[in-house]
Amino acid sequence: MATIAELMRVLQFGDSLLPVGAFSFSNGLESAVQLGVVRDLDSLRDFVRAAVEQAATSDGVAVLSAFRAAAAGDAEGVDRADRAVFDRKLNEEMRTMTVRMGRKLAEMADRVIGPSAASAWLGRIRSGSAPGCLPVGQALVFSALGPSERDAFAVHQYGVAGMMVNASLRLMKIHYLDAQAILYEINADAEDAYDRVSGRSLDDMAAFSPVFDVLASLHVGAHVRMFMN
Known part of the structure; x- marks a missing residue:
């Protein structure tokens, strides 16, 4: 069982308002809304x-x-894991999103936690x-703080869903409680996702997501944008 301090650190570094720039990105949702791919709660x-699922x-x-x-x-x-992530981002916007937020998280960890593997990184x-x-x-922060790899995975998955659900409130006419219901429902799948991928290696990383890549590439040239990505 986690200690109270470890649990609170999970809450702190898993907070959707963590100042690493997630508010500036939509993970492709803005283009999806503009083009009608996402148009209602179901979509x-x-x-x-x-x-x-692709993130997992x-x-x-x-x-x-x-x-x-x-x-x-x-x-x-x-560094091999770092490069594996970067090399699998097929478009400019997804690369920009992950490295800007990653650097901000490393700077925050260095200031808040003190010298650690995140500082060397x-x-x-x-x-x-x-x-x-x-x-x-995220992995380096949780390795330094004491929570488990499962906690690190959970924070990562929550961050992907939370970023997009929060962006939807600025992009669509939906009730904020409906948005939270979607987040609650999707987060219920995280345990199964961890069980599926926990035994995989970097060579097993895969994300076949052509629709996401096309939407991100279209977003680069969009004349009206609320989000960086």
Whole structure:
């Protein structure tokens, strides 16, 4: 069982208002709404669920791999997970989202937690030897704080869903309680997702999501944008 302090740290670093820039991104939802792919509660639920499932089998695997590498003091293993995430982002906007938020999280961890594996990783980001992707930052933070790899995975999955649901309130005419109901429903799948991917390696990372990639590429050239991504 987690201690009270460990539980509170999960709450702190899993907070959707954590100042790492999630408010600036929609994870492709803005283009989906503009083009009518997402138009009501049902299509919003399906879109967010698909994004969360893709996150589990790709970035979620990297979270677990980086967490284990950090626990073993394996900086090269951490950087391999970092590069694996970056190399699988096929469009500019998704790469921008993950590295901006990852760097901000590393800076926050260095200031709040103090010297840790996240601090060393921040140094490699600044030197250009590591890209600095958000899932790896989440793994390093939780490895330093004491909560489990399961907690790190949960925070990652919650972050993907929470970012998109929060963005939907600014993009669509929906009731905020309906948005929370969608988040509650989708989060119930996280345990099964962890069980499915916990034994996978970086070579098993996969995210076949052509619709997300097309929407993100269209968003780059959009003349009217509320979100960076």
